[in-house]
Structures are given as C-alpha cells and as structure tokens.
Amino acid sequence: MARDAELVVGLRAGDLSLSRGDEQVLDLAAPLLAQALRVRALVAELHASREETVAAIAEERRRLRRDLHDGLGPRLSGIAFTSDAARNLVHTDPDGADELLRMLRAEMVTAIEDIRGLVYAMRPPALDELGLVGALRQHCVALRTARGAPLKVSVDAAVDLPTLPAAVEDAAYRIVVEALTNVGRHTASPEATVSLRIDGSALRVSVRDGDGARLRIDGAAPRWTAGVGLSSMHDRAVDLGGTLTTGPSSAGGRVEAVLPM
Incomplete structure (x- = not known):
C-alpha cells in the first residue's frame, strides 16, 4: 500500500471472506490511503529538511560572526589606532610616522586577505x-x-x-x-x-x-x-x-x- 505501511482489514462476525462490495470499496480506498500516508511522510521530510536548513544557516551566521568579531574586527580596530598614532607623529617625528605607516600597510594587506578568506568560505569568487x-x-x-x-x-x-x-x-x-x-x-x-x-x-x-x-x-x-x-x-x-x-x-x-x- 505504501512504504513501511500496511492496511489490515477484519471480517465481520460470521463472515468467512470479504464481499464483492467490500473489495470494491477497498480497491477505491486503498490508493487514497496510500497517497495520504505518502503525503504525510513527505510533509515530515519537508519539516525535517527545513529544520536542518535553518540550523545550517544559523551555524554559518554564527561562524561568520565569530570570524568577524575575533579576527577581522580587532584587526580593523588596530588599523584605526595605528592611523591615529601616525597622524599624531607626522610633524613631530616623521621617521616614526613613516614606520607606523609601513606597519599600517602590512595590517591592511592582512585584513584584505582575511576578507577574501571570508568571501571564499561563503562562495569561491572564481x-x-x-x-x-x-x-x-x-x-x-x-x-x-x-x-x-x-x-x-x-x-x-x-x-x-x-x-x-x-x-x-x-x-x-x-x-x-x-x-x-x-x-x-x-x-x-x-x-x-x-x-x-x-x-x-x-x-x-x-x-x-x-x-x-x-x-x-x-x-x-x-x-x-x-x-x-x-x-x-x-x-x-x-x-x-x-x-x-x-x-x-x-x-x-x-x-x-x-x-x-
């Protein structure tokens, strides 16, 4: 009738077999019951799939949030502080400001690599x-x-x-x-x-x-x-x-x- 399903029909008291009318009713009802069971199974599979999808999306968002918060966020904050320090030293210590700018560029290159890594993790740009x-x-x-x-x-x-x-x-x-x-x-x-x-x-x-x-x-x-x-x-x-x-x-x-x- 349906996968992992069985239709059990009992006889009326005193009957030794199904009547012709009962057989005709079962012939009509069995396919409908099978379809109903199959639809119920598909709905259950759909709900399970939807739950897995929602869980996967939530996990991916959690991963991105963690990577942004623990990696890229502090690096960008450091770049901002370094740029402020370099600006303060431009007139009083040009050599020190130049060294900070070299450090700033290196940090920017690393930040760009981090961003590319995050983008690649979602979908390869190629x-x-x-x-x-x-x-x-x-x-x-x-x-x-x-x-x-x-x-x-x-x-x-x-x-x-x-x-x-x-x-x-x-x-x-x-x-x-x-x-x-x-x-x-x-x-x-x-x-x-x-x-x-x-x-x-x-x-x-x-x-x-x-x-x-x-x-x-x-x-x-x-x-x-x-x-x-x-x-x-x-x-x-x-x-x-x-x-x-x-x-x-x-x-x-x-x-x-x-x-x-």
Missing part, C-alpha cells in the same frame, strides 16, 4: 567570474603531486553545460577541489581526470586518478579510510539530496557524485 568549468581549470593550474611535480588534470565537460543552481555549482566545485587535493596528497599518480555531465535532472561529477599501483600484488583493492575530506564531500552531496561514491578501482581511485539540479 565561480561567479569564470563559471564552474573555468574555475576548476584555473584551480588545476597550481596543483602539485606529493613529490612537487605539476599534477596534470584534464577537465572534460559538455559544451552545452547549462546554467547550474548556485548550490549545485558550489558543491560540485568543492567536491572536485577536495578530490584533486587528495590525489596530489595521497597518491603517486601524475595525472587526474575530471568529468562533468548532465544526467537527466542531475549533474554527474567524476574525478579519477591513474594510480593503479596502489593495488596490492594479489589484485585486491586497498580500503579507503574515510577522513575529514571524504566526509565533507559526502555531506555536500547529501545536503543536495544527491549521492557520493568513492573508492579504488583497477585503474586508480575514483570519486563520483550525483547532484540533483
């Missing part, structure tokens, strides 16, 4: 400037292997890749970046391949490396231990109602995500 494919290709230029050599990354994306929802774009970018970081950090592979494809109403993301040497001599694939990186990628996919599959293969490691649009 996504808005270059799009998903362009942002990934830009990121791949600076990647290195564990031995310090350039990691050769091929980004294979459909020419007609449509405009993606911001949440999907952000999740895909961060999953690929984390996967490529793991390739460079934990494998001996000099290259990796990134694939982006539209599959129905979802974006399919695939990252593969060529480190087949990680397989043991007997041909059995080693187990992957889920760390912070793998857990983060999994959470990003699940938050969108998608899936993430990771593990070794005969040709090397693979990370595959399906992100509903």
Whole structure:
C-alpha cells in the first residue's frame, strides 16, 4: 500500500471472506490511503529538511560572526589606532610616522586577505567570474603531486553545460577541489581526470586518478579510510539530496557524485 505501511482489514462476525462490495470499496480506498500516508511522510521530510536548513544557516551566521568579531574586527580596530598614532607623529617625528605607516600597510594587506578568506568560505569568487568549468581549470593550474611535480588534470565537460543552481555549482566545485587535493596528497599518480555531465535532472561529477599501483600484488583493492575530506564531500552531496561514491578501482581511485539540479 505504501512504504513501511500496511492496511489490515477484519471480517465481520460470521463472515468467512470479504464481499464483492467490500473489495470494491477497498480497491477505491486503498490508493487514497496510500497517497495520504505518502503525503504525510513527505510533509515530515519537508519539516525535517527545513529544520536542518535553518540550523545550517544559523551555524554559518554564527561562524561568520565569530570570524568577524575575533579576527577581522580587532584587526580593523588596530588599523584605526595605528592611523591615529601616525597622524599624531607626522610633524613631530616623521621617521616614526613613516614606520607606523609601513606597519599600517602590512595590517591592511592582512585584513584584505582575511576578507577574501571570508568571501571564499561563503562562495569561491572564481565561480561567479569564470563559471564552474573555468574555475576548476584555473584551480588545476597550481596543483602539485606529493613529490612537487605539476599534477596534470584534464577537465572534460559538455559544451552545452547549462546554467547550474548556485548550490549545485558550489558543491560540485568543492567536491572536485577536495578530490584533486587528495590525489596530489595521497597518491603517486601524475595525472587526474575530471568529468562533468548532465544526467537527466542531475549533474554527474567524476574525478579519477591513474594510480593503479596502489593495488596490492594479489589484485585486491586497498580500503579507503574515510577522513575529514571524504566526509565533507559526502555531506555536500547529501545536503543536495544527491549521492557520493568513492573508492579504488583497477585503474586508480575514483570519486563520483550525483547532484540533483
């Protein structure tokens, strides 16, 4: 009748089976009851999802408030005090004022880096400037292997890749970046391949490396231990109602995500 639900019908006293009329009533009522139960389950899922979303937004606001209050706020206050001190010394101690101005510039550069870090934590600017494919290709230029050599990354994306929802774009970018970081950090592979494809109403993301040497001599694939990186990628996919599959293969490691649009 419905998932995890069962309709139990009893017989009237003295009856050995359902009458034809009762069967017809049940044939009409059962689908309606099933729909009602399914709607109730969907409403419960919607409420749970909404609560998780509200909690996530609140946690992100708390993180931003903490970063602004504990990091950027005091730094900007220090810049203001240093500028006041430099102004007071301009006429009486030019050399001291010049030294304070050099310190002020250094603090300003650090503050700008802090602001960029906060912006990146919310959404990588390259996504808005270059799009998903362009942002990934830009990121791949600076990647290195564990031995310090350039990691050769091929980004294979459909020419007609449509405009993606911001949440999907952000999740895909961060999953690929984390996967490529793991390739460079934990494998001996000099290259990796990134694939982006539209599959129905979802974006399919695939990252593969060529480190087949990680397989043991007997041909059995080693187990992957889920760390912070793998857990983060999994959470990003699940938050969108998608899936993430990771593990070794005969040709090397693979990370595959399906992100509903």
